[in-house]
Amino acid sequence: xxxxxxxxxxxxxxxxxxxxxxxxxxxxxxxxxxxxxxxxxxxxxxxxxxxxxxxxxxxxxxxxxxxxxxxxxxxxxxxxxxxxxxxxxxxxxxxxxxxxxxxxxxxxxxxxxxxxxxxxxxxxxxxxxxxxxxxxxxxxxxxxxxxxxxxxxxxxxxxxxxxxxxxxx
Amino acid sequence: xxxxxxxxxxxxxxxxxxxxxxxxxxxxxxxxxxxxxxxxxxxxxxxxxxxxxxxxxxxxxxxxxxxxxxxxxxxxxxxxxxxxxxxxxxxxxxxxxxxxxxxxxxxxxxxxxxxxxxxxxxxxxxxxxxxxxxxxxxxxxxxxxxxxxxxxxxxxxxxxxxxxxxxxxxxxxxxxxxxxxxxxxxxxxxxxxxxxxxxxxxxxxxxxxxxxxxxxxxxxxxxxxxxxxxxxxxxxxxxxxxxxxxxxxxxxxxxxxxxxxxxxxxxxxxxxxxxxxx
Numbered sequence: 001x002x003x004x005x006x007x008x009x010x011x012x013x014x015x016x017x018x019x020x021x022x023x024x025x026x027x028x029x030x031x032x033x034x035x036x037x038x039x040x041x042x043x044x045x046x047x048x049x050x051x052x053x054x055x056x057x058x059x060x061x062x063x064x065x066x067x068x069x070x071x072x073x074x075x076x077x078x079x080x081x082x083x084x085x086x087x088x089x090x091x092x093x094x095x096x097x098x099x100x101x102x103x104x105x106x107x108x109x110x111x112x113x114x115x116x117x118x119x120x121x122x123x124x125x126x127x128x129x130x131x132x133x134x135x136x137x138x139x140x141x142x143x144x145x146x147x148x149x150x151x152x153x154x155x156x157x158x159x160x161x162x163x164x165x166x167x168x169x
Numbered sequence: 170x171x172x173x174x175x176x177x178x179x180x181x182x183x184x185x186x187x188x189x190x191x192x193x194x195x196x197x198x199x200x201x202x203x204x205x206x207x208x209x210x211x212x213x214x215x216x217x218x219x220x221x222x223x224x225x226x227x228x229x230x231x232x233x234x235x236x237x238x239x240x241x242x243x244x245x246x247x248x249x250x251x252x253x254x255x256x257x258x259x260x261x262x263x264x265x266x267x268x269x270x271x272x273x274x275x276x277x278x279x280x281x282x283x284x285x286x287x288x289x290x291x292x293x294x295x296x297x298x299x300x301x302x303x304x305x306x307x308x309x310x311x312x313x314x315x316x317x318x319x320x321x322x323x324x325x326x327x328x329x330x331x332x333x334x335x336x337x338x339x340x341x342x343x344x345x346x347x348x349x350x351x352x353x354x355x356x357x358x359x360x361x362x363x364x365x366x367x368x369x370x371x372x373x374x375x376x377x378x379x380x381x382x383x384x385x386x387x388x389x390x391x392x393x394x395x396x397x398x399x400x401x402x403x404x405x406x407x408x409x410x411x412x413x414x415x416x417x418x419x420x421x422x423x424x425x426x427x428x429x430x431x432x433x434x435x436x437x438x439x440x441x442x443x444x445x446x447x
Contacts, residue, residue, distance in 0.1 A: 029350040037384030075271030
């Protein structure tokens with residue numbers, strides 16, 4: 001069985017844990033309890049007919065990413081960045097966060113989940129902002145509440161980690 | 170009271186269990202185990218015997234608390250079985266805690282989780298296969314400095330204190346917590362409901378959910394594992410105050426237990442304190 005470590009990173013309160021909960025347990029809670037340290041969940045899945053287990057490392061979010069414990073990122077095969085569309089600052093800090101992560105984990109497959117799409121009326125990003133983000137990232141809109149995009153982000157990061165079909169064993 | 174102390178090079182660890190003031194028996198158990206793969210060169214003609222140093226390994230400290238589930242037969246046996254089985258497993262697998270790269274780390278966690286599931290199956294079988302036999306909570310931390318790997322079932326708890334701030338590493342697996350998460354109850358309703366404290370997950374119970382996590386510790390941090398006999402009576406800020414004092418782990422254990430007894434001691438009380446020394 002192929003196992004891949006995926007780190008979920010983003011600022012405090014962006015919904016990293018909720019996305020994992022929705023993906024692994026099909027559960028969503030409105031209640032917010034911040035993650036302490038790292039929560040680890042496993043999710044077996046199939047990508048293009050290949051059996052794959054994602055080992056999801058849900059890292060505690062930080063108000064300032066300088067506090068992210070970079071030792072948790074070492075050995076990651078993929079990184080899933082999570083930003084909250086209703087809080088612009090969670091997107092503004094992505095470039096710096098990416099630099100920090102790349103220093104610890106190297107250049108591994110990555111994806112940006114623009115989360116809380118169910119709260120579009122409170123969205124702080126315009127179409128132009130989203131286009132700018134899309135120029136720098138592989139972006140998927142997600143909602144841990146409705147499930148929109150959730151399966152898709154894990155499928156996409158799984159596929160990227162496996163590499164091109166012709167190069168797979 | 171039953172006390173045990175282990176002092177390792179970097180960690181001052183101690184545990185204490187007490188029957189409390191109301192219960193007729195103590196159904197809690199704890200253990201602190203130090204594991205190290207050792208290779209000692211007795212004699213050699215080699216100029217540099219340090220080449221064999223790699224055969225030795227980093228120490229793994231294992232801390233476990235378990236609380237036999239009240240109201241079921243054999244709660245004490247269940248917690249003892251769980252603690253013994255887990256230590257037995259880690260003892261046999263001691264070699265795999267060395268040179269933990271990503272794959273080995275995942276393998277280590279998967280095997281620990283497997284040991285818990287196997288113990289669960291054994292307890293369920295002993296209870297006639299219906300999840301109505303002896304059951305227990307189990308909270309464990311395996312410390313391979315500086316990383317503490319955590320596995321948790323039930324409503325015992327793990328905390329760590331850093332720079333005066335106490336953080337809870339585990340979430341109670343109770344009906345109350347579950348209903349609040351599902352948006353069915355408010356936290357107040359969960360506190361008031363008679364079934365709010367019932368476990369939805371326990372070793373030997375109807376269902377088992379193993380929560381897995383880790384935290385990298387720093388010198389000066391204090392790790393605490395405890396059963397609910399402590400947290401029912403001692404609020405988090407008081408726990409933080411006691412752990413924040415520069416006392417040794419053994420004194421901190423005694424003070425925590427005394428505080429729970431002073432608060433009523435309605436249940437068995439068990440604490441394990443590990444102080445990371447600088």
